[in-house]
Each structure stands twice: as C-alpha cells, then as structure tokens.
Amino acid sequence: MASRREAILDAAIDVLGHNGIHGLTHRTTDEAAGLPKGSTANLFSTRDALLDAVVERFAARERANWDDLATRTAPTDPKQLAHTLTLFAHDATGPNRTLTLARYAILVEAAIQPTLRAQLSQTGARVDGWFTHWVRLAGSSDPERHTPVLMNHWTGIVLHQLAVPDPAFDPSEQITTIVEALLP
Template identity: 65%
Template sequence: MATRREDLLDAAITVLGERGIHALTHRAVDTTAGLPAGSTSNHFRTRDALLDAVVVRFAARERAAWEDLARRASPTTPQELAQVLAAAAKEATGTLRTLTLARYAILVEAGLHPSLRAQLSATGSGVNAWFLQWLRLAGSTDPERDAPIIMNHYTGLVLHDLAIPDPAFDPAGQITALVTTVIRPRSVEVPP
C-alpha cells in the first residue's frame, strides 16, 4: 500500500506527464492527489525539494517497469532483443505514456539543473546494467559501444511517438534493423 508521500509523488508524476514541468506546483499536486491544500508543502517545503523527490519516485517506478520486463523476457538473440525493445516502446507510449512523458519532462529539466542530472545518473544505473547484460546475452561483443547506439535510437522513437502520436505506431521494423546491424555476431573459431 502506498504511503501519503508516495501518493503525492505519484500525483506529481501525473501532473508532469499530463501538463508539463511548468504545471508542477504544490497546489496542482494537492488537487491531482485529491488531498487538502497544503498537503504537498507539508512533505516538500520547496518546489526543488518536490522535484528532487519526484526524480527518486519516478526512477523507482520506471525501475519496477524494467524489472517486470526483465522477469518476462531474457533475449538471447539480436532478434529477440529487438522484439523486447519494440514491446517496451509500445508500452512506453501506451499504458506507461504519462510516466514516460514525465521522464522526458524531467530529462529536459535536468539540462537546466545539474543536481537532477546526478540523481538521474545514479537511479538509471540499474536499468543500464540490465541492458548491458541483455546485450551480452543477445551476442554483443561490445555492449558498452552498442548500448548508447541502440538506446538513443529507442529514446528518439519513443519521444517522436509521444510528441506526434501515431495510432499505428509499430517500431519493430526500425528497432530490428538497428539491433541486428549493431550487434555483431560472435566470430566462430574454426578448429585447425
């Protein structure tokens, strides 16, 4: 069961994902959470304190989504990895749309507030570790090189569909072409 603090932070994520960073106020969070005025400011005295806590809560929710995906999938080929990423992209722009929009709002804000950058880096390290492991399992011989190429493209595909929603959004073709091109097959040693 969520605590009052978590309810407030989830409401803040909803405000971010539905109305953007400029709409994030204590009053907007109180209203979205259905709580009396002043509830948010009792927990987070300043907007910066609220935003810092939102980053931590957002990262926990996103990490939980990735953990759920990791429990359901363990890609062992580039094609399987591409299928998992395509499904994740559809989920990010569908059922997790508000959370994903909040992430992009936070990323833009991090460009202006270095303290958020440090928090995002720290909280994203777990997702990065899983993705590097997936790349290794899928056959990547250089996961540190391959990860940013694939994930930056993935991020762009998701951002584009969030900005200009396409009811027929299907990133599978692009992601498959990219992943199967980037992940170089392991060389097979031929015995002499």
C-alpha cells in the same frame, strides 16, 4: 497499497506527464492527489525537493516496469532483444505514457538544473547497467559501446511517438534493423 508519500509523488508524476514541468506545483500536486492544500508542502518544502523525490519515484516505477517485462522475456539473441525493446516502446507510449512524458519533462529541466542533472545521471547509470546486461546476453561483442547506441535510438523512437502520435505505431522494423546491425 501506496504510502501517502508515494501517492503524492505519483500525483506529481501525473501532473508532469499531463502539464509539463511548469505545471508542477505543490498546489497542483495536492489537487491531483485529492489531498488538502499544503499536503505536498508538508513532505517536500521546496519545488526542488519535490522534483528530487519525483526522480527517485519515477526511476523506481520504471524499474518495476522493466522488471515486469524482464520476467516475461529474457532476450538471449538479437531478435529477442529487438522484440523486447519493441514491447517496452509500446508500454512507454501506451499504458505508461504519462510516466514517460514525466521523465522527458524532467530530462529537459535537467539541462538547466545541475543538481537534477546529477541525480538523473545516477538513476541513468542504473538503467544503463540493466540494459547493458541484456545487450551482453543478446550476444554483443562490445556491450558498453552498443548499449548507448541502442538506448538513444529507442529513446528517440519513443519521444517521436509521444510528440507526434501515430495510431499505427510499430517500431519493430526500426528497432530490429539497428539491433541486428550492431549485434550480427
């Protein structure tokens, strides 16, 4: 069962995912969590403190999603890696759409908030490490170079699907093409 702190942060993620960065306030988080007015402010005295905690929470939730996916698949060749990235794209734009939208809202906010940018760099480095391992296992001759290319392409595909949803969304061909081009 989630702690009160996690429940508040999950509510804040929902607010971000549904209303964007400007919709995130202590009051909207309290309402989304179904808690009395002031509950969020009692734990996070400023909006910046709330945003910092949200970054850590969504990073933990995304890691849990990644770990769940990793237990179901272990890509050891380019085809398997492409398939895994396709599954993850469907998850990010489907069941975890709100979480993904919250991440993108915070990424945009980080462009104007240096402290948030630094925190995202730290959590991003952890994601890079997980993914670089997979790229290495899939046979990359240069995983440090291939990882950002694949991750940035995947991010663009997901962002486009979130912004302009296609009911027939199937990124498998695009993802397979880029993975096989980098990892022949």
